[in-house]
Amino acid sequence: MGPLDGYLPYLLNRAGSRIATAFSEEVRPLGATLQIWRVLAALRERDGCRMGDLSKTTSIEVSTLTRLVDGMERKGLVARRRGDADARAVFLHVTLAGRRLTHRLVPIAERYETVALQGFDAREAEMLKAYLQRLFANMDGLKNTHRRRG
Amino acid sequence: MGPLDGYLPYLLNRAGSRIATAFSEEVRPLGATLQIWRVLAALRERDGCRMGDLSKTTSIEVSTLTRLVDGMERKGLVARRRGDADARAVFLHVTLAGRRLTHRLVPIAERYETVALQGFDAREAEMLKAYLQRLFANMDGLKNTHRRRG
DNA sequence: CACCGTTATTTGCATTTACAAATAACTCCA
DNA sequence: TGGAGTTATTTGTAAATGCAAATAACGGTG
DSSP: OOGGGGOHHHHHHHHHHHHHHHHHHHHGGGTOOHHHHHHHHHHHHSTTEEHHHHHHHHTOOHHHHHHHHHHHHHTTSEEEEEOSSSTTOEEEEEOHHHHHHHHHHHHHHHHHHHHHTTTOOHHHHHHHHHHHHHHHHHHHHTTTHHHHHO | OOGGGGOHHHHHHHHHHHHHHHHHHHHGGGTOOHHHHHHHHHHHHSTTEEHHHHHHHHTOOHHHHHHHHHHHHHTTSEEEEEOSSSTTOEEEEEOHHHHHHHHHHHHHHHHHHHHHTTTOOHHHHHHHHHHHHHHHHHHHHTTTHHHHHO
């Protein structure tokens, strides 16, 4: 065990990408991808949200999200709807097909959560999650610090 | 706070990508990228390791790594060396310029660790790291399960 | 030694990604 | 009302990515 194993961003990335690739591989036969799942999961939580919000909750860059949503629209999973109060905004809605796909993905996602947390008792799992929330909040705090100061 | 905030892979990805983008942005002026840092960090721990090992420790897909290393070689940061015992293997070595860049990146990386863990006491930080190690081990356990069974 | 299956790395190619610029629509204020 | 400055999304374009196929070299066996 070298110094890397004590370096938090490394541990974070290692764990995250391991889950990501495993999940991706598993949902591919369903015609889904990890990014598609992220969008569907976000919409499951709040349907009809705008591109910008979706970008924030999924951590997918907006321009990337645009094209991802293009594809999902072509597949009939979601539908864009221009805002009527504010015509700049675009609201994204899941379609029936999208909901069906979501229903197939949810149990897989749940299983991954279970597997990832194997050997954790409830208290430990909660602590890990709370730590990750705090970590994120810390990073969120200095958002744009680097650019804005210049 | 919706169900997503209790979903571990989501929290992991959110925290990880936030750190990743912030770090990337910061090292860009130095002519570095996050991926370059990952390679240099891995080599700092163990110089002269093979492409395959490097792929594992950095979580960068081998074919991606090949091209990344091409670029780093062009920049004079690393040097490939064909194995003499096994001519299939390629061993990667940091050059002087690579070490110099590493020295400039290390303090930045350390700062990110500090910022990410702001408000954590030593015990909490250690627990978080230990949890992430366990999480990774859990995922590592079922590596390739999906494909091999077929 | 020649062949076969395996392993390490690279290459081909289509897709995904990100930054920056463009577009479109808003708000505010003179 | 008519800019000026801002915000939301998309598009242009170059680079990064990942899968699958290709290449190269290994180990063992006949």
